[in-house]
Amino acid sequence: MHYLVTGGAGYIGSHMVKLLLKQGFQVTVVDDLSSGHRDAVLGGELIVHDFADRALLDQLFTERNFDGVFHFASKILVGESVSNPAKYYRANSFATLTLLEAMRDHGLNHLVFSSTAAVYGEPQSIPIDEAHPKVPVNPYGASKLMVEMMMSDFQRAHGLRYVALRYFNAAGADAEGLLGECHEPETHLIPLALKAVLGKLPPLKLFGDDYDTPDGTCIRDYIHVEDLCAAHLLAMQYMKKGGDSAAFNLGNGAGYSVKQVIDTVASVSGKLVPFELAPRREGDPARLVADASRANGVLQWAPIHNDLETIIRHAWQWELKVAAQAQGKII
Ligand SMILES: NC(=O)c1ccc[n+]([C@@H]2O[C@H](COP(=O)([O-])OP(=O)(O)OC[C@H]3O[C@@H](n4cnc5c(N)ncnc54)[C@H](O)[C@@H]3O)[C@@H](O)[C@H]2O)c1
Numbered sequence: 001m002h003y004l005v006t007g008g009a010g011y012i013g014s015h016m017v018k019l020l021l022k023q024g025f026q027v028t029v030v031d032d033l034s035s036g037h038r039d040a041v042l043g044g045e046l047i048v049h050d051f052a053d054r055a056l057l058d059q060l061f062t063e064r065n066f067d068g069v070f071h072f073a074s075k076i077l078v079g080e081s082v083s084n085p086a087k088y089y090r091a092n093s094f095a096t097l098t099l100l101e102a103m104r105d106h107g108l109n110h111l112v113f114s115s116t117a118a119v120y121g122e123p124q125s126i127p128i129d130e131a132h133p134k135v136p137v138n139p140y141g142a143s144k145l146m147v148e149m150m151m152s153d154f155q156r157a158h159g160l161r162y163v164a165l166r167y168f169n170a171a172g173a174d175a176e177g178l179l180g181e182c183h184e185p186e187t188h189l190i191p192l193a194l195k196a197v198l199g200k201l202p203p204l205k206l207f208g209d210d211y212d213t214p215d216g217t218c219i220r221d222y223i224h225v226e227d228l229c230a231a232h233l234l235a236m237q238y239m240k241k242g243g244d245s246a247a248f249n250l251g252n253g254a255g256y257s258v259k260q261v262i263d264t265v266a267s268v269s270g271k272l273v274p275f276e277l278a279p280r281r282e283g284d285p286a287r288l289v290a291d292a293s294r295a296n297g298v299l300q301w302a303p304i305h306n307d308l309e310t311i312i313r314h315a316w317q318w319e320l321k322v323a324a325q326a327q328g329k330i331i
Contacts, residue, residue, distance in 0.1 A: 002026040003236075004066050006051040006099070007073030008044075009036025011181045012114065012170055016070055016229045018042050018179060023233065028064060030056070031073065037182055052095035054102060061106035068110035068236050071099065074144075077187060078118065081140035092143035097150055104158045111151065112235045115164040115247065117221075117288060119145040127291035130166070130247050137283055148247060155245045163235035163243075168221035168251035168290045170228055172311035173318035180318025181225075189258065190222070190312060193265040194319045196274050204273060206258055208280035219255035219287040224305035224314070234299040248299060251290025252306045260308065268312045 003020055007013040008029030013036070020027050027044030030051045038046065049056050051073045060066075074092050075081070081088040096113075103111065118141030119134045136142040147164075154160040171190050173180035181191050186201070195201040209216040231250050239245075256264075262273045295301045305311060 001067045002028070002065060004060065004069045005029045005044075006069070006071045007031055007036065007114075008070075009033055009038060009041050009046065010072055011183065012225055012228060013070070013072035014040035014042070014179050015174055015225045016072065016232055017044055018174065019226070019229045019233060020044075028060065028066075030060070035076075035183065040179055040182070042178065050095075052098040054098055057099065057102035058106075061102060061108060066108055068112070068239075069099070069103065069108065070112045070232055070236070071096065072114045074114060076140070076183075077185075078138050078140045079187075081143070082138050085139035088139045088143040089146070092140070093146040093150070096147045100150060100154050100160070103160065104154060109159060109161050110236060110239050111160065111162040112232050113147060113151060113162060113164045115144050115148060115166045116141060117166055117168045117249070117251070117290065119148065119166060123285050123288060126287050127253055127289045128249065129291040130249055130294055151245070160245070161239045162245045163239060164247040165228075165231060165235060166247060166249050166290075167228060168223055168249070168288060170225050171222040171315065172224040172226065172305060173314040175226060175305075175314055177317050177321055180315065180322070182322070189220070189261055190265070190315050191319070193262060193273050193275075194269065194312075194316055197265060197269045197271045198319060198323055200323070204262070204275040205278040206262070206275050207278050207284060209259075209277060211280075211286040213257055213286055215257050215259045217258035218284055219257045219289065221251035221253065221255050221289045222261075222308060222311055223251050223303060224311050227303035227305055230304075231295060231299060231301045234301050238299055243298070246294075246298070248295040249290040249292045250295060250301075251292050252303055253290055253292055254306070255287055255289040256308050261312070264308050264312050265316075268309065268316050
């Protein structure tokens with residue numbers, strides 16, 4: 001079996017490549033390294049290129065016999081999508097249309113797509129299941145929802161099989177310490193807190209402590225990156241066994257507050273987390289927690305690393321390794 005992984009040099013994609021290689025699959029990665037890292041691709045072949053180049057896709061799909069596509073490549077900054085929506089509609093929606101057309105024309109029918117909880121917008125009920133209304137409140141979420149709509153139309157018209165995986169908050173790192181999160185700029189809470197502990201970033205900003213939650217801080221659903229990747233493999237296998245195209249939430253169903261994250265980072269690192277209170281951010285709901293029972297039931301997916309301590313321990317191990325490498329030490 002041979003899979004194409006777009007965005008395989010990025011945070012989640014690189015963990016997926018590692019999992020596929022470990023399972024004995026052949027892997028081709030297309031990543032333009034706009035936010036990814038060459039050394040995060042632990043094997044297979046890396047083609048440094050825009051995945052939405054139709055000529056490249058035609059060449060790849062003619063020369064290689066792919067069994068499916070894992071499509072991670074994307075722009076991912078919510079704030080940037082608000083200030084520069086065209087970039088997101090072009091890079092996420094329009095570029096994926098090119099991929100879908102190339103797959104259609106070459107008879108390639110199985111696609112696992114990285115969607116997001118941002119397709120839901122403001123939660124109207126918690127936990128959020130897949131039937132929840134989809135009213136994205138930013139162009140990032142809208143650009144992903146458009147892809148879901150395109151995939152659904154391609155299924156009807158051309159028989160595409162797809163699974164859209166709506167991740168909540170991807171977190172953690174490879175348990176073996178070979179890979180981890182490396183976004184630039186970093187916007188995710190756990191790496192921001194860990195980097196603040198290491199003095200690599202300024203004190204963490206805690207946006208609001210007067211929400212209607214037990215400790216007043218926002219609650220989010222963190223899912224270990226290895227559990228996310230396991231779900232991708234199950235999703236591909238589900239389609240190969242004839243499963244219908246579908247969307248699945250990926251989360252733990254157990255939310256953790258920002259204060260719980262700060263406390264756990266402190267206990268794992270053995271150091272206080274420097275943080276300062278800041279005003280609430282516009283559009284930040286108090287709680288975002290997934291109902292992932294469809295993925296649990298249909299894909300037989302059960303997260304293994306479903307406690308915050310493990311997620312943060314693995315992320316901390318990665319941050320220590322990166323810090324040591326920056327100082328010329330090998331660990
Ligand atoms: N990180 C999260 O918590 C989270 C949550 C929900 C959804 N997602 C989705 O998961 C996917 C992966 O996210 P991530 O955190 O690993 O992001 P990332 O930025 O680390 O990885 C994205 C990768 O795609 C590559 N890329 C971007 N545009 C490309 C293009 N046109 N051609 C080729 N390569 C391109 C980048 O170089 C990078 O390696 C994205 O689709 C994102 O929207 C992530």
